[in-house]
Amino acid sequence: MKRIAIFASGSGSNFEAIVDAYNRGELNCEPALCVCDRKGAYVIERARKLNVPVIVAHPRDFEDKAAYERFLLEKLMELDIDLICLAGYMRLIGEVLLEGYGNRIINIHPSLLPAFKGAHAIKDAFDYGVKVYGVTIHFVDETLDGGKIISQGAFPYEGTDFEELESRIHKLEHQLYPKTINKIISNL
Numbered sequence: 001m002k003r004i005a006i007f008a009s010g011s012g013s014n015f016e017a018i019v020d021a022y023n024r025g026e027l028n029c030e031p032a033l034c035v036c037d038r039k040g041a042y043v044i045e046r047a048r049k050l051n052v053p054v055i056v057a058h059p060r061d062f063e064d065k066a067a068y069e070r071f072l073l074e075k076l077m078e079l080d081i082d083l084i085c086l087a088g089y090m091r092l093i094g095e096v097l098l099e100g101y102g103n104r105i106i107n108i109h110p111s112l113l114p115a116f117k118g119a120h121a122i123k124d125a126f127d128y129g130v131k132v133y134g135v136t137i138h139f140v141d142e143t144l145d146g147g148k149i150i151s152q153g154a155f156p157y158e159g160t161d162f163e164e165l166e167s168r169i170h171k172l173e174h175q176l177y178p179k180t181i182n183k184i185i186s187n188l
Helices: 013-023 042-049 065-078 095-100 121-128 162-185
Strands: 002-008 029-036 054-056 083-086 105-109 132-139 149-156
Touching (some): 002 013, 013 042, 013 162, 029 162, 065 095, 083 162, 105 162, 132 162
């Protein structure tokens, strides 16, 4: 069975959705590792509760970004990781991981890319007044929220409740990401 590593920086709801899909038999690969770059992030607790090994490492603890990524690459290789899935990982991936996992790093983003890139995509789209919201899963390259789009999901929303909108986007993310991971993993 293929193995994935899930990189996250925050609460880890997408991490948990992926692991839950695996536990229900709906994911065709094993979530074998959680990588977190923030000490104290809630995803660490989720990973421990779900019995997924965790590496917590902050880039500032290393000489430079390349050293940080070499450390991660070594751990990924030791665990025979086939695919890296970014799930709220708030760092640009650098040259070391891109070379080590070319076309085997994917990301989920809470907008219909190429619109509303960056960390505040939902709020930016909401403030702009868009009428169709969505989620994009794409291959990762050296650019912010760049890379070839793999899949997207969308829904109309003309409401004014930001929390309701966020909830709907997260629900769509939790459905779309495991399905897309299956699609990618079957082609490796």
